[in-house]
Amino acid sequence: MRLNIHRLKKLGSTLLTYFLALVIGLVMAFPLLTLARVSLFRRLDLYAKPIQWIPQTVRWQNYVDVLAPDHIVPIRASITNSFLVAFAAASLTVAITSLAAYAFARLRFPGRNSIQSMLLSVYLLPAMLFLIPIFMIMRPLKLLDTHLSLILPYTVWMTPFVTMILKDFFNTVPEEIEDAAFVDGCSRLGVIWRVVLPLAGPGLVAAWVSAFIMSWNEFLTPLILTSKLKVITTTLGLYTSTYDIELGHMAAAGIYAILPVLILTLVFQRRIEQGIVAGAVKG
Amino acid sequence: MKSFRLPRKNKSISGALSEGMRGSAQRLGPSIGPLERQERRLAYAFIFPALFLIAAMYLVPTLVTFVVSFEPAKMDPNIIQVFDPVNLRQISFDNYLRSFRDPVWLKAMGNTAFYIVVVVVLGMSFSMVTALVLNQSFKGRGFLRALILIPWAVPPIVNGTTWGLIYHADIGTMNGVLRQLGLIHQDLLWLGHPRLALFCVISATIWRLIPFMTLLILAGLQTIPREIYESAEVDGASAVQRFFYITLPNIRMVLLTVVTLLVVWVTKAFDEIWALTKGGPSYGTTVMNLWTYRQSFDFLRFGYGSALAYITVVLMGIVVVVNFLIRRRGEV
Numbered sequence: 001m002r003l004n005i006h007r008l009k010k011l012g013s014t015l016l017t018y019f020l021a022l023v024i025g026l027v028m029a030f031p032l033l034t035l036a037r038v039s040l041f042r043r044l045d046l047y048a049k050p051i052q053w054i055p056q057t058v059r060w061q062n063y064v065d066v067l068a069p070d071h072i073v074p075i076r077a078s079i080t081n082s083f084l085v086a087f088a089a090a091s092l093t094v095a096i097t098s099l100a101a102y103a104f105a106r107l108r109f110p111g112r113n114s115i116q117s118m119l120l121s122v123y124l125l126p127a128m129l130f131l132i133p134i135f136m137i138m139r140p141l142k143l144l145d146t147h148l149s150l151i152l153p154y155t156v157w158m159t160p161f162v163t164m165i166l167k168d169f170f171n172t173v174p175e176e177i178e179d180a181a182f183v184d185g186c187s188r189l190g191v192i193w194r195v196v197l198p199l200a201g202p203g204l205v206a207a208w209v210s211a212f213i214m215s216w217n218e219f220l221t222p223l224i225l226t227s228k229l230k231v232i233t234t235t236l237g238l239y240t241s242t243y244d245i246e247l248g249h250m251a252a253a254g255i256y257a258i259l260p261v262l263i264l265t266l267v268f269q270r271r272i273e274q275g276i277v278a279g280a281v282k283g
Numbered sequence: 284m285k286s287f288r289l290p291r292k293n294k295s296i297s298g299a300l301s302e303g304m305r306g307s308a309q310r311l312g313p314s315i316g317p318l319e320r321q322e323r324r325l326a327y328a329f330i331f332p333a334l335f336l337i338a339a340m341y342l343v344p345t346l347v348t349f350v351v352s353f354e355p356a357k358m359d360p361n362i363i364q365v366f367d368p369v370n371l372r373q374i375s376f377d378n379y380l381r382s383f384r385d386p387v388w389l390k391a392m393g394n395t396a397f398y399i400v401v402v403v404v405l406g407m408s409f410s411m412v413t414a415l416v417l418n419q420s421f422k423g424r425g426f427l428r429a430l431i432l433i434p435w436a437v438p439p440i441v442n443g444t445t446w447g448l449i450y451h452a453d454i455g456t457m458n459g460v461l462r463q464l465g466l467i468h469q470d471l472l473w474l475g476h477p478r479l480a481l482f483c484v485i486s487a488t489i490w491r492l493i494p495f496m497t498l499l500i501l502a503g504l505q506t507i508p509r510e511i512y513e514s515a516e517v518d519g520a521s522a523v524q525r526f527f528y529i530t531l532p533n534i535r536m537v538l539l540t541v542v543t544l545l546v547v548w549v550t551k552a553f554d555e556i557w558a559l560t561k562g563g564p565s566y567g568t569t570v571m572n573l574w575t576y577r578q579s580f581d582f583l584r585f586g587y588g589s590a591l592a593y594i595t596v597v598l599m600g601i602v603v604v605v606n607f608l609i610r611r612r613g614e615v
Contacts, residue, residue, distance in 0.1 A: 013522070020416045021427055027409075028430045031490060032437075034456045035445045051459035100333035107326035108319070115330065122341045124547050124603060128575045128592045130340060132585055133347035136362045156340035159333055188325055217438035219554045224580060235440045235554075251448065254441045265436035269429055276435065276495060277502045 032258075039063070039251035046247060062248040066256070072245055075253045078237035083260075085147055085233060086215035089154035093162050093211045094204055096155070101166035102192065106175075123160035131224050138225065145228040153225070154215045161214075161279045162207050168278040169203035170196070206271035213261045213272075352378055352589035360585055378590035387566050388591065391574040398485055398570055399549045403542055406489040410496035415530075417497070418504045435494040443558025446487035450474055450559070477567020480560050484568050487555040492548060496541055503537030504530065536613060543606040550599055571595050 038046065039062055041055045067076050103109070104116055134153060135144070143149045173196065181191045197204075222236045234257045238250070265272055351358070351365055353374045358364055382388050417428055434442070449457050450473035461467045474480045507530065515525050531538075553572050556562060562569035562577065569577075575595065579588030 014421070017416055017419050017421050020412060021421060021423065024409075024413050024416060025427055025430055028433065028490075028493070030456070031442070031445045031449060032433065034449050035441075037456070038448050038454070046454045050462065051454075051456070053459075096332045096336065099329040103326040103329035107322050107329070109323045109326040112326075115334070119333075119337065122337060124599065125341075125345070126551050126572060126575075126592065126595055126599070128572060128579070128588070129348050129596060130344040132351065132360075132579055132589055132592065133344035133362070133365075134340065135580075136347070136351075136360045136365065136585070137344075140361050140363065152336075153340060156336050159336060163333060188322065213436060217440075219438065219440040219557075220576075223557075224576075235438045238440060238444060247448065247451075247454065250444065254444055257441050258437055261436045261438070262433065265432060266429060269432055272435070273432060273498055276498050 035251050035254050035258075037251075038247055039255050041248050043246055043248060059248060062246075062252040063255075065246075066249040066252045071249070073249060073253045074232055074237045075234065075256055078232045078234045079256065081147070081231055082216055082234040085150045085154065085231075086212045088147070088151045089158070089215040090208050090211035092151065092155045093158045094166075094208045097159055097163040097166055097207070098200070098204060100159075101163050102170055102196065104163070104167045105170035106178075119160045119163060127157070127220055131221065135224055145226050145231055147231055149225045150218075150222055150231070150233070153221050154218060157218070157221070158211050158214050162211050165210065165275040165278050166203060166207050168274075169207070170200065172203075173199050202271070206268055206275060209264050209268045210272060210275050213264060216261050348589045348592060351586055352593050354586045356381065356584045356587040357582075358585055360583065378587045379594070381587060382591060382594060387569060388571075388574055390566050391569045391571045394481060394566075394568065395550060395570045395572075397481065398488070398552070399546055401482075401485050402489055402492065402549050403545050405485075406492055406496055406545070407500075407538070407541065409489070410493055410500055413493070413497045414500035414504055415526075417501055431497050432494050434491045437491070439491055439554035440558050442487055442491050443555035446483065446490075446555065447474075447559050450483045474560055475564060477565055480564060481568050484556050484559050487559065488549065488552050491555070492545065495544070495548075499537060499541050499544075500534065503534035507533045536610065539606060539609060539613075543603060546602045547599060550595060 037053070037055075040058050040060070041052075041062075042057065042059050045052055045055055045057070065071070066073055069076055104112065130153075138144050138149055177199070178191050178195055181195045186194065216233075217235065218233075219235045222231075222233045226232065226236065238253055238257055347362070347365060353376070354365065354370045355373050356378055358370060364370060413431060417424060417431070437445075449455055452458070452470055452472050452475070455470075455473065457473065458467070458470045461471070471479075473483050511529055512525060515529060520528065550570075551572060552570065553576065556568055556570065556573055560568040562573050571591065572595065575588050575591040578584045578591060
């Protein structure tokens with residue numbers, strides 16, 4: 001009898017787990033399903049009452065139309081710009097932060113802890129604090145509306161976070177391997193070049209991917225520092241066109257904006273999860 | 284195995300070396316060994332690029348904003364103007380005093396506080412349940428875990444646009460779902476009413492922050508040893524008791540971290556509001572960050588905007604310091 005109650009309890013908790021998992025899954029999927037749904041609709045069908053959940057005629061044409069060069073959503077130009085800027089910013093960030101992260105993880109020097117805390121505390125400050133003077137500096141220097149005006153701030157915004165996740169990563173590389181190389185007569189630089197970098201490869205790639213995604217998703221910085229079509233980024237391009245536009249086109253553009261970063265996130269899922277936890281706990 | 288290790292507590296040889304040298308340096312005075320000096324030089328060379336960028340784009344601007352916040356509210360957005368004697372002579376607390384008389388700013392402070400409280404309460408409850416579910420083993424767990432991470436990849440502005448499609452008065456899926464369930468018979472104007480619009484914006488923000496909250500809480504849950512639960516179960520503790528007497532006390536530091544980070548992130552929230560309401564209707568969704576932006580870049584009152592940015596930083600700083608104090612008390 002007691003066994004039965006125990007079994008019943010177990011069944012109940014299993015059912016509860018599956019039920020909650022289903023509800024959570026639906027909540028998480030709902031926004032993207034909405035976006036995907038609208039992207040496949042003709043304008044007329046969207047307004048149908050009662051609501052049509054699945055389009056009667058699937059309109060893939062939205063994805064083609066929105067790519068037209070003179071479309072009101074400048075998605076074609078902006079995706080190229082976003083790639084360029086995010087690629088450059090992520091590469092610059094990883095180059096700069098991997099050095100700093102190695103120093104924080106392995107080298108001893110006066111001020112190590114205080115410099116680290118300073119790095120972390122700037123991460124918490126709101127961007128408006130920096131964007132006002134950066135705008136004031138870039139405007140007379142004619143730097144506004146250039147790719148550089150985005151690459152530099154992005155790199156700086158990401159430096160604290162990426163330094164911390166890379167430092168965490170260097171800490172997981174066993175120090176004994178480095179020591180063995182030292183014993184064999186390698187210099188510090190030699191150890192970094194021959195031992196640490198090859199081992200750190202996966203960590204560097206993951207950091208680069210995180211930085212790329214963060215750059216791609218940035219909105220406030222391009223909103224303030226750029227306005228011209230030649231440098232417009234995907235996120236900004238979407239927003240400039242929210243009025244009076246075919247909703248199907250806008251949704252298709254949204255899918256285009258999500259797709260690159262979504263694929264990267266799913267491919268590097270584990271590492272990104274680790275990065276989120278490491279970056280936040282240290283922050 | 285252990286006996287083959289170096290007799291030092293330090294794990295690494297280089298650490299042991301420099302440690303030994305530091306000891307001798309203390310005996311002999313200020314001179315340090317050539318190896319350690321070399322390592323220091325290398326360290327500074329390594330952190331220099333990062334520090335230089337941080338100084339150029341964070342520290343210098345922070346100081347400039349500080350100066351601007353005491354200068355006339357409306358000024359030409361040009362760095363030369365900031366250090367123009369005409370402007371420097373007019374330094375005063377006007378911008379800060381003005382904020383107390385700015386009804387929109389006061390409203391924005393209230394909205395921000397409300398925003399934070401709702402995100403913390405609703406968002407963390409949802410994430411706590413999600414983390415508890417993900418901490419069980421069940422079929423489809425990997426899939427759910429991937430699904431949970433997705434909002435992190437979605438650009439916040441696209442997230443805002445997407446929730447705009449959900450709450451759209453004519454074609455929105457929220458009205459569609461509620462109609463289908465028979466809960467409403469007339470389409471709701473979600474973004475037309477100040478309080479309702481604020482909830483819409485908050486829900487979009489919560490959805491975006493779920494990966495952060497869930498993953499952090501999950502990491503906390505996974506540090507609790509299973510044995511504690513098993514022995515509590517043997518002692519007859521119910522699931523609810525186990526949650527309140529084992530789970531919560533064990534992850535309270537993690538929860539504190541999450542709350543602090545939420546305060547920081549929610550205060551920085553901008554994109555969803557911009558995409559959904561731009562602060563309206565009747566300033567119902569205007570938060571501090573948004574008003575700072577509008578003062579600076581819509582009304583070109585850079586002096587006033589800088590002061591508002593600094594007030595935000597001070598308020599945020601208080602929360603971070605309180606977190607730090609609680610943490611120190613909890614760990615001692």
